[in-house]
Amino acid sequence: MKAVAMPTVSRVAVCGGTHGNELAGVYLVRERLKRRADGTEPVSVVTVMSNPRAVQLCVRYVETDLNRCFTRATLSAPVSETSPYEMIRSQELNALLGPKGSAQAVDLLCDLHNTTANTGLCLITYSDCDWICLHICKHLQARTNTSCAGKAMHKSMEIGPQPHSVVRSVIFSAMQEGVQLMMDWICQFNSGGFSTTNPCRNLFAVCVFMNIDYPRDSETHVITAAVHPNLQDRDFCLLHPGDPMFLSFSGETLRYKGKEALYPFFINEGAYYEKGIALSLARKRRVEIPSVRSETLR
Amino acid sequence: MKAVAMPTVSRVAVCGGTHGNELAGVYLVRERLKRRADGTEPVSVVTVMSNPRAVQLCVRYVETDLNRCFTRATLSAPVSETSPYEMIRSQELNALLGPKGSAQAVDLLCDLHNTTANTGLCLITYSDCDWICLHICKHLQARTNTSCAGKAMHKSMEIGPQPHSVVRSVIFSAMQEGVQLMMDWICQFNSGGFSTTNPCRNLFAVCVFMNIDYPRDSETHVITAAVHPNLQDRDFCLLHPGDPMFLSFSGETLRYKGKEALYPFFINEGAYYEKGIALSLARKRRVEIPSVRSETLR
Structure with missing residues (x-):
């Protein structure tokens, strides 16, 4: 090519x-x-x-x-x-x-x-x-x-x-x-x-599929759980259905209920609490990049 | 006793x-x-x-x-x-x-x-x-x-x-x-x-001896160095004279010039930038605590 x-x-x-x-x-x-x-x-x-x-x-x-x-x-x-x-x-x-x-x-x-x-x-x-x-x-x-x-x-x-x-x-x-x-x-x-x-x-990139919010109290909307210790800091490591996702402040483990293994990132980003995002889940995709050359030289 | x-x-x-x-x-x-x-x-x-x-x-x-x-x-x-x-x-x-x-x-x-x-x-x-x-x-x-x-x-x-x-x-x-x-x-x-x-x-505690500020530009007072990677996250680990303390943004290592080995803590605390504190240095001291009992029982 x-x-x-x-x-x-x-x-x-x-x-x-x-x-x-x-x-x-x-x-x-x-x-x-x-x-x-x-x-x-x-x-x-x-x-x-x-x-x-x-x-x-x-x-x-x-x-x-x-x-x-x-x-x-x-x-x-x-x-x-x-x-x-x-x-x-x-x-x-x-x-x-x-x-x-x-x-x-x-x-x-x-x-x-x-x-x-x-x-x-x-x-x-x-x-x-x-x-x-x-x-x-x-x-x-x-x-x-x-x-x-x-x-x-x-x-x-x-x-x-x-x-x-x-x-x-x-x-x-x-x-x-x-x-x-x-x-x-x-x-x-x-x-x-x-x-x-x-x-x-070929470049492997991830594309956001969905954002996940923190579990919240249905009345006050106050966050009731933190990102699970098993998931915290594991950005770009595949998350499988059933894997722990949050640990509630009362000690209950909440699991990832999706059917598809996805790549989590921006896990527990401080500025996204106000946006209602605890993490993003992404699909990996292969992007083909053609060879490029600068125009001026030809 | x-x-x-x-x-x-x-x-x-x-x-x-x-x-x-x-x-x-x-x-x-x-x-x-x-x-x-x-x-x-x-x-x-x-x-x-x-x-x-x-x-x-x-x-x-x-x-x-x-x-x-x-x-x-x-x-x-x-x-x-x-x-x-x-x-x-x-x-x-x-x-x-x-x-x-x-x-x-x-x-x-x-x-x-x-x-x-x-x-x-x-x-x-x-x-x-x-x-x-x-x-x-x-x-x-x-x-x-x-x-x-x-x-x-x-x-x-x-x-x-x-x-x-x-x-x-x-x-x-x-x-x-x-x-x-x-x-x-x-x-x-x-x-x-x-x-x-x-x-x-006996309890071993540390007592603040001095606070150290970030290196700053003499005119603008803007910070010119971050805590050195060798010191970052090593709270309560003894810092010896000559140990790296800061790494300037232009790549220069700045060393601890004190004569006494001391215990650093609150290293790179975010809220202390405005207070002019990059870390505290402390001496260890032994505190003797007498046995205690509650009064009401005698």
Whole structure:
């Protein structure tokens, strides 16, 4: 199969602090901003602190979740002084890095996140056909213990476990390495270095099938059980029908009642309590990625 | 040595949610409140959600840290509608469980906390001479992996590691077991069951010697290093002069420069970033606890 010709990736955005209390991304962006570009970089990278007010307060968001503001509707809605801060900020970021979907937009945006779940390094992408992102994921998988979850030239890099409002050195370093490996791949791709070493590949990714909420009191909706110790921290390990899923605060084991073995992830993520998600369950799928080459060299 | 006669412990308070995002204590208190007392309990226990507004919002505190409001000055200060919520709440709690230091006060107050540090089960008490608390600590040490840190009939039970705004089942269970073991000791003490089995004992506790802040930028005061991977999660393991302490975000190892080997704890606790504490360093000390017996039986 012939390599598919694709435009070079000439403008990249690295964003951290989209959630202000996910500190590995916050400190990585600060560190990058200290080192001024000297004009010799092979790729133009814009480094952005996405939600500076939330970072300042060390909270996920100030008024509304910035990460849910990048819909076309929100990006084009009229704003006033009374609009939520994150809605205004999403339009600022769209002007800086977009407009989303336009020719002026950056070619690739890497948004840095942390999770309290034991996901390791996990790339989240939103399309089966975004071959650049999928090749980068494959590149990272070969060099680190990276998972890929699929749900555009926009990908999130999630790393855990790390409590929110805390930075752990090993998580910071893993994120730094992930960003560096991504940059390495982009440089090689742009320079044509992959014309032979970048064959058609299979990537195993997981695709969300359903979200599971915590067991709750039917009247008060208060959570009545925690994730079972046998499941806690076992992100991306197959969960079989009948396996323990929750342990209630009164000591009762609640089991997975589905009929299909699935892959759990984002297990016990702190920020998802308010969203009613204890974990996501996913199916594994094989994605075929064609060989790619950069257009400019032919 | 003859056993020291002490009053029975007839009124106990179990408090959770003093910090509203430390969820093991929050759920333990909720679970206890569901089970109504049936009048047959050997000890009168009052169970209290200390900071319900912070619990509702899942934050450490709403306006000011409730755990710093129990000074005599704050408890006796005049309050108005504009006073910080936690200042008003501390006076309500003092009316309910105190007044602090008076004969009407509860005999023992156990305040449930979580930490992102890997402390395991750790009891914090504020006096060398609070023999009831120290005996309870010894009782727990013999049955679980409990540490004791010394700084009146008030003790904090800290358990970690657990991210704030998250409840982990094993941490919840360890806290539940800790409270149960405390109650067991109190019942045995009250019934005179310790007259022979409760000899003079030595307890090893750690006493805070100094707090260490994160390395910071001299101009911006922004943190420039994380706790070193060799030190992270090694609470209560001796730190020697020259041992790695921090790893800067640019990759430089910073070492412990003290001349004395000390015991680190509360390593990388999320809530202490704002207090300028990366870890506490403590000296170990041996505390002699005399045998005690309850007064009413003689």
